[in-house]
Amino acid sequence: MKTSVVIFLSVIALTSCQSKPTNLEDTPGGDTYGFLPPPVWNASMQNLKQDMLTLEPFIFDKARFIDPANHEFLSKEIHKLAVESKNVKHDPVILTKDPTVRFVAEQFADELQKADENFKAGWPDYTRWQLAKVTSFCLECHTRIRQGPEFNPRDTARPFLNTLPVAEQIEFRIAFRQFNLAYGLALKNLQQIQSSTMVHEDADRIARLALLVSVQHMQDIEKTKKIIQAIERNSTLPLYLKKTNKLWKKSVAVWNPNEVFNQLPAIRNLISTRVSEIEDMRAIPALLRLLTEGQNRSELGESLFLTGESYESLNKISMMSLHENYYESCVRKAPRTKWAQLCFDKLSNSVALSYSGSGGTRIPRDIKNRMEELQKVIQRPVIE
Secondary structure: OHHHHHHHHHHHHHHHEOOOOOEEOOOOOOOOOOOOOOOOOOHHHHHHHHHHHHHHHHHHOHHHHHOHHHHHHHHHHHHHHHHHHOOOOOOHHHHHHOOOHHHHHHHHHHHHHHHHHHHHOOOHHHHHHHHHHHHHHHHHHHHOOOEEOOEOOOHHHOHHHHHOOHHHHHHHHHHOOOHHHHHHHHHHHHHHOOOOHHHHHHHHHHHHHHHHHHHHHOOOHHHHHHHHHHHHHOOOOOHHHHHHHHHHHHHHHOOOOOOOOOOHHHHHHHHHOOOOHHHHHHHHHHHHHHOOOOOOHHHHHHHHHHHHHHHHHOOOOOOOOOHHHHHHHHHHHOOOOHHHHHHHHHHHHHHHHHOEEOOEEOOOHHHHHHHHHHHHHHHOOOOO
C-alpha cells in the first residue's frame, strides 16, 4: 500500500504543478522562511509533466506496467523521460542561493537514467518503484519551504484520495500545501480515534504528521498544544504514544514563539538542547532560510550538517525526506572542514542502514563508488 501511495502522491504532484506564481505563506510577524521559490515552469518541466501524464495509467496499474505487450511503448516513453530530465533548467538566482538544487536535479536525472536502463534490462517492478522515488524529489521541494507552487484544485480532489488511510490523506494534504486541511483532519482523528488495530498502526503517524504541520509548516504553538491535549485526553491511544507525548509537551513548554532564529549559534543551541523532534521541526525552517544567505565555508558546512541531521530525525514521520542530499552537499560545498567529515560519516551510516537486512549489509557497486569519490573530495585541496 505504501508504494502505491508514494506513486500516487509523486505523480499527482508532478502533473498538478501549474505555471503560476508561487504561493507565499508568511509567518504572523511577516517573515518568510526557506529557499527562494522556484520559477514558473519552463518548457523542460512542462515536457516532464506531459511525459508523466503519459506514463501515469501504467504506473498505477502494475499489470499493465509489466505486460509484455506494453514493453516497447513503455521503453520508449521511459527513455524519453530520462532524456528530458537532463534538460531541466533552473533559475540562476536559485542555483546560487540554494546549495542543494543542482545536486538534487542531477540525482533526479541519474535515477531516471537508471530506471531507463533497468527497464530495458528486464526489471519492470524495480523500474516502477524508481519512477515513484525520483518524483518524490519534486514533492520534497514543494513541502520543505514556506513558499511553494500552486496546484490545480481538480487534482487535489481526485476520488482516489478518499480511499486512502487517514494518515495517507493527511500526507497528501501536506504535499499539496493544504496545511489547514491536513491539520484539521489530523486533530479530528486524534480526538475521535477509538481502540482498534488501526490505533496501533496509524495513531503514532497521525500524531507526528499533525506536529509536522503545526510546528514546521505553520509554526503555531497554540495549534501544537491542541494536538498534545488531544492525545492526553484520548484514553484509547497506546501507552507508548502517551509517553512520547510527554516529551512533546516538554518541548512545547520551552518554546518561546517570540524567539527569532536568524543566527547559526541560536539554531545550533536549539538543536543541541533537543528534547524531541519538535526542536528539529522548529530548526528546519530557520536553517533553510539561513542557507539562502551569505555564509563562509565552515558556516555553510555546519548549516548543511544540521539541516541533514534534523531531516534525518524526521524520517519516520514522512516519506518526503532528503537528508542524504544535505550530507552529500555538505561534503562537496565544505570540503576540508570538520563538517565535511562529520557529514560523510553520517551519510555512510545512513547508506549502510538503507542496504542492511537479515542477510547483512550489501551496498550496490555504484553507491560504493559514489562514497569512495566523496571520500576523495574531503581529501582534495580547497581552492579559494
